[in-house]
Amino acid sequence: MYVYDHYDHAIVKQRNAEFSDQVRRRLSGEITEDQFKPLRLMNGVYLQLHAYMLRVAVPYGVLSSRQVRKFAHIARTYDRGFGHFTTRQNIQFNWIKLAEVPAILDELAEVEMHAIQTSGNCIRNTTTDQFAGAAKDEIDDPRPWAELIRQWSTFHPEYAFLPRKFKIAITGATEDRAAVRVHDIGLQLTERGFDVYAGGGLGRTPAVAPLIKSGLPGEKLLSYLEACLRVYNRYGRRDNSYKARIKILVAALGAEEYARQVEAEWNALDQDAIDAPYAEIARIKSFFPAPAYKAEAFDQAAFDRAKAADSRFARWVRNNTLAHRNDDHISLTISLKPIGGVPGDASDAQMDVMADLADDYAYGELRVSHEQNIILPHVHRNDLYTIYQKLDAAGLGEANVAQITDMIACPGLDYCSLANARSIPLAQDISRRFEDAQLSDTIGELKIKISGCINACGHHHVGHIGILGVDKQGVEFYQILLGGRADEKAALGAITGKGLSAEDVPAAIERVVKLYLELRTDPSERFIDTLGRLGRDTFKEALHEPA
Amino acid sequence: MKLLTANRLTDGLVIWYASDNWPEGWVEDAALAKRLEDAEADAILEAWKPRETEIVGAYLIPLVDENTPVQREYVREHVRANGPSIGQTALDTAKAHNRPEVF
């Protein structure tokens, strides 16, 4: 993975020095809360419902074992023993003391991490495919490009005060695991360069991004992004924060007109001053070689014996692994969705276990996915059973990836000061209801996504079943959306039926799932396919208790 | 009737007004918060607002009766007073006093 040189270190250091001074001034009363708030937000420090929360960027979701061990240390030393992995491939610490933030940032800097631009109306952490560099269907590795974007966007002077936050996603595979078309800018790497999509997003006005440019050469990526941002910065709405995202501008102008303005601005820019030369791109690429694969033949017989002897292991292999481009290897997903657990949470001890496993069996590399799971991208298949046993002993052996209990849920009203309703207890209730492994396997792929408010951090619009918390005179209520998906066939779910109380949601979902099982043509027809074939109305009645 | 609540500046934790002393007059257990008459409550809030090196974001929660916050704010205030409802970190104080929850 990318390794900081002294320039990268200096840039993080200068910011930490600045923020330490701001914290000191706040604690001593030299500056007021009003003055301090925008400054702390620029450094990822929120004051949530119960305490300060610190959001740390995990650049494009890539982590080293050393960094994960540092998270464990921070969770143990400065927090209450756990961290929460978010849908933005970041980690949040929920119980941070303000006075200790500078110390935490210094600890993070030791492992080349920071909290810069994790909030505010600026360019946020670029997200990408959690299987980058490992997946079989990859055309080009998105990570070097994401790193190039990270550097260009960090403290970009022109785009620190955009109309709203700005999120870029990038994928290099044919299967879009990064949901690029529901981002402000989505980049798809192809053999001919980048396809650029602009104006997608979730939130109050969800939109799937249209294509605005095809075949953009990689060496021109930064100047083209600069032009995209400039048009947005100048013409994005600023009168209404709900209409300030780029999707509103692109929809208002039309994709073609937006693309035309970007093109004009791009041509006017001094591209050579902006675009890093090929030597720099090559330098960054050199940090992302394939690992030195262990040259050991895959022992199929031993693997089959282990699966036959341990059916839970067999199920875990079936559900939690993905084919690797090296046939002796495999990518595996560690589910952070134990039955009845908090989606995306990991304890300090669990983080240490994952870091150790990465060191011992996965070339020291981990990833965090927007589905709030941890990935070991390169694992030799001979090591799978050992890894499984160690994970299972640490409470990390859940075999439910992409299944109904592998839910996305935002922190919701249990932590978030913007929330209307709780997300986590609802996820827990649903999870317990579908605890049965066989039932879960029978249902197959079904993605439930839960947000505690319209900000949609839980991506509810693109859940096969989406759940949105609303506030009805102080009582939590949930709207159900059906038919969303975040893959290469990205589509937005639509609110179906009337809102439900928290107690009614799990039973309603159970009825919908039962109906699906009755209606599907065969087990290979997934929930989302059956829904697509028959339409939402078929399932609408099932959402409500039969009268 | 009202309760006065805020977050403590240094650690951000939810605290409740019980008396004018700092720091011991602000408690982490909402059950120990002082029930304030409306007029008195406003005056105390105004007096504490500028004390920004101690507390952040002070506000009043109206109570319908002694033990129930108004409906509009109910879930939010309930969660805020009791800690996350998901059992990770809930205030143990209430349990230590043999109450199932703070409110």
Added chain:
Amino acid sequence: MSQPNSASAPQLITAEGQVIANDWQLLADEDAIGADGAYVLTFKRALADLPTLNGRYGVRIEPGDDVRELIPYLDKIALVEVSFPGYRDGRGYSTARILKQNLGFTGPIRAVGDVLRDQAHYMLRCGFTELLLKDADPEGVIAWIKSLYQYSYQSAADAHKPVWALRHAKTEA
């Protein structure tokens, strides 16, 4: 929302860190334009009157104004004031870069309005040559910025070379 020291009376400081006097005067739209005083015109008035005026004037650009409309009159413009009604409105950063880098404007570009120490670094990078800074110690602010921000990742409208240029200049030499 205010920011550190924002209660202070604004002082004009150059990018080089020198406090200077402001001898320009913003004309209200109904005021008569004197022969050759140091007057700053509103954007609308500049577009209406510059075609027939002979002297050189200042122009005040608000966030929604398109700076490129001034292209025909650039030689009559001696100063541009870019207004930040609130520091969160970042359109002025683009305005300054377009002026300096696309239109080749060489006169002073001044940031006015809600101009605070915490944004000063970004402003200087975008090509502002003068800041009407709301701060008790504007010289200190500029000195602090220069000492704190040694490196930048990207090129903008100031003299900072992007880090990639520093990286590869070294290996070539």
